[in-house]
Amino acid sequence: MNYKAIVIGTSFGGLEALKIILPGLGKEFPVPVIIVLHIGDHSNDTFINYMNSICPLKVTEAENNEEIKPGHIYFAPPNYHLLIEPDFTFSLSTEEKYNYSRPSIDILFESAAWAYSKNLIGIILSGANSDGAYGLKLIKEFGGMTLVQNPCSATSPTMPRAALKMVLPEYRLKLEDIAVKLVELTNG
Amino acid sequence: MTNGAYNETNADLLNIEMQLLMEAIFLRYGYDFRNYSKAHIRRRVLHHLSMSLIPNVTMLLDRILRDRDFFSNFLDDLSINVTEMFRDPEFYKSLKYNIIPKLKTYAYFKVWHAGCSTGEEVYSIAILLKEEGLLDRCQIYATDFNRKVLETAKEGVYQKSDIEQYDKNYVLSGGSGKLSDYYKSRYGSVIFDKNLSSKVVFADHNLVTDNVFAEVNMILCRNVLIYFEKNLQDRVIGLFYKSLVPGGILCLGTKESIKFSGYENLFEVVDEKQKIYKRKIL
Ligand SMILES: C[S@@+](CC[C@H](N)C(=O)[O-])C[C@H]1O[C@@H](n2cnc3c(N)ncnc32)[C@H](O)[C@@H]1O
Numbered sequence: 001m002n003y004k005a006i007v008i009g010t011s012f013g014g015l016e017a018l019k020i021i022l023p024g025l026g027k028e029f030p031v032p033v034i035i036v037l038h039i040g041d042h043s044n045d046t047f048i049n050y051m052n053s054i055c056p057l058k059v060t061e062a063e064n065n066e067e068i069k070p071g072h073i074y075f076a077p078p079n080y081h082l083l084i085e086p087d088f089t090f091s092l093s094t095e096e097k098y099n100y101s102r103p104s105i106d107i108l109f110e111s112a113a114w115a116y117s118k119n120l121i122g123i124i125l126s127g128a129n130s131d132g133a134y135g136l137k138l139i140k141e142f143g144g145m146t147l148v149q150n151p152c153s154a155t156s157p158t159m160p161r162a163a164l165k166m167v168l169p170e171y172r173l174k175l176e177d178i179a180v181k182l183v184e185l186t187n188g
Numbered sequence: 189m190t191n192g193a194y195n196e197t198n199a200d201l202l203n204i205e206m207q208l209l210m211e212a213i214f215l216r217y218g219y220d221f222r223n224y225s226k227a228h229i230r231r232r233v234l235h236h237l238s239m240s241l242i243p244n245v246t247m248l249l250d251r252i253l254r255d256r257d258f259f260s261n262f263l264d265d266l267s268i269n270v271t272e273m274f275r276d277p278e279f280y281k282s283l284k285y286n287i288i289p290k291l292k293t294y295a296y297f298k299v300w301h302a303g304c305s306t307g308e309e310v311y312s313i314a315i316l317l318k319e320e321g322l323l324d325r326c327q328i329y330a331t332d333f334n335r336k337v338l339e340t341a342k343e344g345v346y347q348k349s350d351i352e353q354y355d356k357n358y359v360l361s362g363g364s365g366k367l368s369d370y371y372k373s374r375y376g377s378v379i380f381d382k383n384l385s386s387k388v389v390f391a392d393h394n395l396v397t398d399n400v401f402a403e404v405n406m407i408l409c410r411n412v413l414i415y416f417e418k419n420l421q422d423r424v425i426g427l428f429y430k431s432l433v434p435g436g437i438l439c440l441g442t443k444e445s446i447k448f449s450g451y452e453n454l455f456e457v458v459d460e461k462q463k464i465y466k467r468k469i470l
Contacts, residue, residue: 064443065418077443083227086203091225092414092443095268111227117196142196
């Protein structure tokens with residue numbers, strides 16, 4: 001399968017999980033990685049700088065109208081929903097919180113499923129609410145690949161559990177195994 | 189969120205129906221959503237379908253063409269009206285620091301607030317101007333293409349439950365008084381001082397289909413352009429350029445920018461982070 005993008009949703013415990021996964025993707029990783037991490041209203045700058053210092057791939061905050069490029073890691077800006085347009089650019093929205101969240105994982109995943117359909121990998125990691133479960137189900141319905149962090153290995157198991165309740169994912173992995181699997185899936 | 193009638197097997201069909209729907213709305217009612225972000229519009233349309241229990245977009249189109257009131261509700265769904273007072277306090281701080289001193293040198297100036305929604309931002313600016321002693325010297329035009337939100341804006345009545353957040357924002361923005369000095373509580377609502385809106389003219393204006401509204405010294409248009417596709421954004425920035433006097437100020441939302449718009453060279457950057465620009469005096 002020819003995967004064109006990866007979307008990741010996570011909240012509490014997400015930063016720790018991403019610190020392990022993202023550097024593990026190496027520097028030749030061939031697809032874009034688009035992430036919603038709930039961090040409240042404060043700016044992303046600090047942890048984006050930090051991620052850049054530990055990842056060989058370029059890490060930035062997604063910008064409105066920006067063209068999505070392979071081998072690039074994008075984070076949703078705080079306080080905006082992030083959507084993927086049919087022409088593979090980003091758009092932002094200030095509409096109401098969804099699942100008490102803005103950015104909402106469901107909104108990103110839904111738009112990603114429409115844009116990439118079966119060429120998409122959706123991932124749910126550690127988190128303290130159930131945002132993303134619905135979006136992951138949609139990715140699966142559109143023929144995409146789904147992966148959930150094993151709740152037992154998650155700092156906060158609520159989000160992976162909620163996802164597992166709605167979707168039987170292709171993979172249910174321990175944190176340490178996720179990066180390797182992603183490299184394998186995207187090199188095929 | 190997504191309607192059961194649509195999935196990956198008929199994504200093409202949905203695209204066709206969406207295009208027809210936007211064309212129909214434009215022809216029938218003059219609102220032009222054809223160059224709004226597709227993912228955003230699709231989400232709103234599918235949301236509206238599931239709320240109104242209409243099975244598919246073609247049937248929605250039929251209803252919209254024939255039923256003006258139905259369209260009016262649908263319009264509310266398409267125009268995201270979410271707003272708050274002193275959203276992005278840092279922006280107001282920057283205005284105070286970078287722009288207000290210049291406004292103080294004018295005997296009289298005009299401000300255009302485009303896409304003002306229910307008016308929370310308009311009252312925020314009016315409060316800021318008042319605290320700087322400038323409110324009596326200005327004329328504010330506050331416009332939006334949604335008439336319902338303009339009614340709320342004129343009334344200046346908001347929910348009491350939101351005030352706590354607004355008050356926090358106000359303090360962070362460097363407000364010199366107390367927010368409660370500017371409103372009265374009534375049951376679950378607050379009503380803002382009519383003095384604040386005495387310098388404001390609220391008017392219906394569509395950024396996509398209408399022309400220059402007035403020649404002004406400052407334009408605020410925040411969190412509106414994010415809903416437009418690139419070409420439309422660029423066109424609207426052009427409209428702002430034409431509406432500003434040389435040296436006039438343009439304020440966009442913190443995730444909007446004139447970068448790559450083709451107008452980049454015609455503006456100076458005043459505050460890169462808070463997206464405050466100045467039309468160059470050529
Ligand atoms: C998200 S609100 C922004 C409100 C406020 N400026 C803020 O940042 O909090 C977007 C507003 O833009 C208005 N709008 C959308 N398209 C428009 C158009 N073509 N012309 C005028 N207003 C428009 C909507 O009705 C809505 O009130």
